Structure formats: structure tokens, C-alpha cells
Amino acid sequence: MVTPALFERYPTPAALAAARQEEVEEIIKSTGFFRNKAKSLIAMATALVDLHGGGVPEDMDALVKLPGVGRKTANVVLGNVFGRNEGIVVDTHVGRLSRRLGLATDDDPVKVESTLMPLFPQAQWTMLAHLLIEHGRQICDAKKPRCGDCVLADICPSAEV
Numbered sequence: 001m002v003t004p005a006l007f008e009r010y011p012t013p014a015a016l017a018a019a020r021q022e023e024v025e026e027i028i029k030s031t032g033f034f035r036n037k038a039k040s041l042i043a044m045a046t047a048l049v050d051l052h053g054g055g056v057p058e059d060m061d062a063l064v065k066l067p068g069v070g071r072k073t074a075n076v077v078l079g080n081v082f083g084r085n086e087g088i089v090v091d092t093h094v095g096r097l098s099r100r101l102g103l104a105t106d107d108d109p110v111k112v113e114s115t116l117m118p119l120f121p122q123a124q125w126t127m128l129a130h131l132l133i134e135h136g137r138q139i140c141d142a143k144k145p146r147c148g149d150c151v152l153a154d155i156c157p158s159a160e161v
């Protein structure tokens with residue numbers, strides 16, 4: 001929701017790299033942790049300009065070296081911008097559903113990702129994360145999972161139906 005205003009104000013990495021932190025904070029403050037995020041955004045944009053000619057690198061190693069970028073964000077960019085299934089996005093929904101469905105036991109997102117990767121065809125990794133996230137938002141809520149409405153209830157070890 002904040003990106004239209006953010007990208008309108010700073011349409012290029014160079015523009016964002018030159019931004020005043022307070023201005024970025026004002027635009028993104030509804031997202032929470034906005035001071036750290038604003039700092040990371042400016043530092044990330046600076047790194048894109050200084051190290052990558054103002055473009056976004058297409059490989060995991062370079063992406064995770066950018067300020068504020070971990071494997072989750074790198075996987076979002078690789079899968080959705082560049083069409084590369086190098087890993088699986090593990091956010092709070094993917095982690096929770098993986099544990100509830102009995103696919104993973106760890107809390108650590110990187111370990112969950114390693115556990116999921118051999119279980120699904122690589123070509124489907126980006127879509128897998130989208131589907132789990134949507135299912136987590138619509139049906140398998142963190143506090144109140146709607147097991148009675150869930151198409152996975154027959155095979156889910158956590159089903160309460």
C-alpha cells in the first residue's frame with residue numbers, strides 16, 4: 001500500500017539513494033519498524049547504484065548482500081521479478097502452514113525452506129509460496145484456523161474438524 005507513493009517520490013534507485021531518511025519514514029510509517037526500514041531502503045538503493053549500476057542483481061548471493069535483504073526478500077525478487085525458482089519464500093504464513101501440515105518442524109525460516117525444497121518440484125516453488133500465503137490469510141489463520149472450510153483437512157495432521 002505504501003509503494004505507489006514511495007515509487008512516485010523516488011522513481012529510481014538513484015533518487016532513493018539521495019533521499020532524506022525522515023521523508024522516507026513519513027511515506028512508509030504505516031508499515032511498522034519504519035525507521036529501520038527507511039534506513040535499509042536508502043542503504044539498499046545506495047548499494048544498487050554503487051555496486052550494480054542502478055539495477056537489481058539477478059542472483060541470490062548478490063541480493064542477500066544488499067542492506068535489509070535476506071533470503072525471503074531475495075526469493076520474492078528472484079521468483080516474481082526474474083522468474084527464477086532458486087528457493088522458496090518462507091514468511092510467517094509459509095512457516096506456520098508447513099508446521100501445521102507436518103511438512104516441517106523447525107521455527108527457523110531458512111531451515112523450513114531447506115526442508116520444503118526437496119518436497120516440491122522446483123518449477124513450482126514460487127507458486128507454492130503464493131498458495132500457502134493465500135491459504136494462511138484466507139483459511140489457516142494463525143489464531144483461528146477454519147479447518148471446517150479447509151480443502152486440506154483430510155490430510156492435515158493439525159485439522160480440528
Ligand code: SF4
Binds near residue numbers: 101157160
Ligand atoms: S486443516 Fe486446519 S490446521 Fe490444517 S491446513 Fe487446514 S485450516 Fe490449517
